[in-house]
Amino acid sequence: MKFYIALLVMGILTQNFVLSKFLGICPFLGVSKKLNTAVGMSAAVIFVMLLATAATYPLNILLDKNGLGYLQTIVFILVIAALVQMVEIILKKYVQSLYKALGIYLPLITTNCAVLGVVILNIDNITNYASYNFGFGHAMMNSFAAGAGFMLAMVLFAGVRSRLETADVPKFLKGLPITLISAAIVSMSFLGFTGLVEGLGLLA
Amino acid sequence: MAAEKKKINYGHELTKGFLKENPVLRLVLGTCPTLATSTSVVNGVGMGIAATIVLICSNIVISALRKVIPAKARIPAYIVIIASFVTMVQMLVKAFVPALDESLGVFLPLIVVNCIILGRAEAFAGKNPVLASAVDGLGMGIGFTAALFCMGTVREILGAGTFLSGIDTMIGGSFTGFDFTGLLAKIGLAPMTIFILPAGGFFVFGILMACANKIAEGKGLKKAEHNGCEGCPMAASCAQKKAEEAKAE
Numbered sequence: 001m002k003f004y005i006a007l008l009v010m011g012i013l014t015q016n017f018v019l020s021k022f023l024g025i026c027p028f029l030g031v032s033k034k035l036n037t038a039v040g041m042s043a044a045v046i047f048v049m050l051l052a053t054a055a056t057y058p059l060n061i062l063l064d065k066n067g068l069g070y071l072q073t074i075v076f077i078l079v080i081a082a083l084v085q086m087v088e089i090i091l092k093k094y095v096q097s098l099y100k101a102l103g104i105y106l107p108l109i110t111t112n113c114a115v116l117g118v119v120i121l122n123i124d125n126i127t128n129y130a131s132y133n134f135g136f137g138h139a140m141m142n143s144f145a146a147g148a149g150f151m152l153a154m155v156l157f158a159g160v161r162s163r164l165e166t167a168d169v170p171k172f173l174k175g176l177p178i179t180l181i182s183a184a185i186v187s188m189s190f191l192g193f194t195g196l197v198e199g200l201g202l203l204a
Numbered sequence: 205m206a207a208e209k210k211k212i213n214y215g216h217e218l219t220k221g222f223l224k225e226n227p228v229l230r231l232v233l234g235t236c237p238t239l240a241t242s243t244s245v246v247n248g249v250g251m252g253i254a255a256t257i258v259l260i261c262s263n264i265v266i267s268a269l270r271k272v273i274p275a276k277a278r279i280p281a282y283i284v285i286i287a288s289f290v291t292m293v294q295m296l297v298k299a300f301v302p303a304l305d306e307s308l309g310v311f312l313p314l315i316v317v318n319c320i321i322l323g324r325a326e327a328f329a330g331k332n333p334v335l336a337s338a339v340d341g342l343g344m345g346i347g348f349t350a351a352l353f354c355m356g357t358v359r360e361i362l363g364a365g366t367f368l369s370g371i372d373t374m375i376g377g378s379f380t381g382f383d384f385t386g387l388l389a390k391i392g393l394a395p396m397t398i399f400i401l402p403a404g405g406f407f408v409f410g411i412l413m414a415c416a417n418k419i420a421e422g423k424g425l426k427k428a429e430h431n432g433c434e435g436c437p438m439a440a441s442c443a444q445k446k447a448e449e450a451k452a453e
Contacts, residue, residue: 022405072313074284078280081279081283120313179410
């Protein structure tokens with residue numbers, strides 16, 4: 001149980017996917033202009049991350065058993081692309097309301113490095129956290145935490161950016177440069193969480 | 205196709221990636237690996253070279269197959285081609301430069317989703333002949349590597365007080381890079397570690413982008429457009445989609 005909480009705290013705060021691992025920067029800069037699009041995109045990301053982990057984790061065992069571990073990258077990206085396409089079709093047909101909320105973000109998620117990143121990191125974690133018996137449940141938790149961390153960063157940053165719109169910024173910094181510099185400050189504030197997991201005694 | 209009859213200026217295709225259409229600083233593609241791997245020059249350039257190889261190879265293959273790949277299934281087809289080359293590069297790096305494999309970690313397989321590569325496939329290789337696509341890939345790859353070199357230089361010198369450290373583990377030899385930490389300590393200074401931390405990455409990237417815009421402005425190039433869809437290789441197809449949806453309504 002402790003390890004599950006540790007994974008959650010690490011994913012959201014101390015090792016935030018966007019602000020300390022640099023995964024998913026493109027949507028972080030692209031769709032964080034408004035709060036509601038930021039929430040919609042992050043919800044779609046969490047959804048796809050969980051699905052992708054559920055699909056790739058067993059698949060990896062199958063690949064390893066047959067000595068095809070080197071195909072990991074190709075198989076994973078294809079699984080993610082197929083999953084995203086399938087989710088889009090199913091939502092469009094059966095859950096119109098959800099499709100309207102998440103639909104436009106789904107095609108963007110195929111090439112979101114946070115999704116491919118989390119499934120690869122989950123596989124790496126099997127060896128990294130071998131002493132904790134990192135298994136399927138942990139992988140799902142890790143993916144959820146990564147997605148939730150992504151959402152937190154997006155929501156926080158949407159707030160920062162709405163203030164930035166009205167700020168008087170030097171001409172050459174206008175647009176993305178100042179956005180990146182404010183991201184640096186947000187990222188710096190997350191440095192404050194360093195040591196939290198160890199401090200709470202969650203991870204030996 | 206009209207685009208093919210147009211005469212191709214190879215010099216332009218090669219040099220446009222450097223400043224005018226620098227993939228990182230002007231087109232804002234491939235931001236994740238740029239920020240993550242530029243903690244030192246050697247790391248950044250290693251990443252740049254690996255991505256350049258994948259970019260050139262995938263551009264050549266995609267351009268050669270451009271008449272065979274059906275338009276509707278092109279994105280999955282591109283992804284499979286790119287993923288194959290990434291797997292090859294991954295195996296080569298693991299075998300010959302294990303130190304680089306270790307320091308790039310997850311970002312080596314993540315070249316698959318590097319926006320620059322899919323972006324160039326979509327914007328250039330899918331419409332242009334093989335040689336031009338190869339040159340475009342080389343030019344863009346050099347631009348990417350150059351941006352990573354700049355980021356890495358600033359972050360490594362300010363953040364770690366070294367330059368080119370770890371170069372011996374990449375190319376062999378006895379040269380281990382410059383170390384300014386002793387020199388700094390003499391005048392009572394220490395390297396600013398914040399620059400190799402994530403926060404410093406964002407900061408240096410922002411400043412460099414501002415510089416690139418300033419230089420480009422001085423040369424009379426128009427300001428890079430940022431419409432919120434930058435950094436997304438699907439931008440072209442998704443803008444289309446938006447227009448279609450608007451029409452349907």
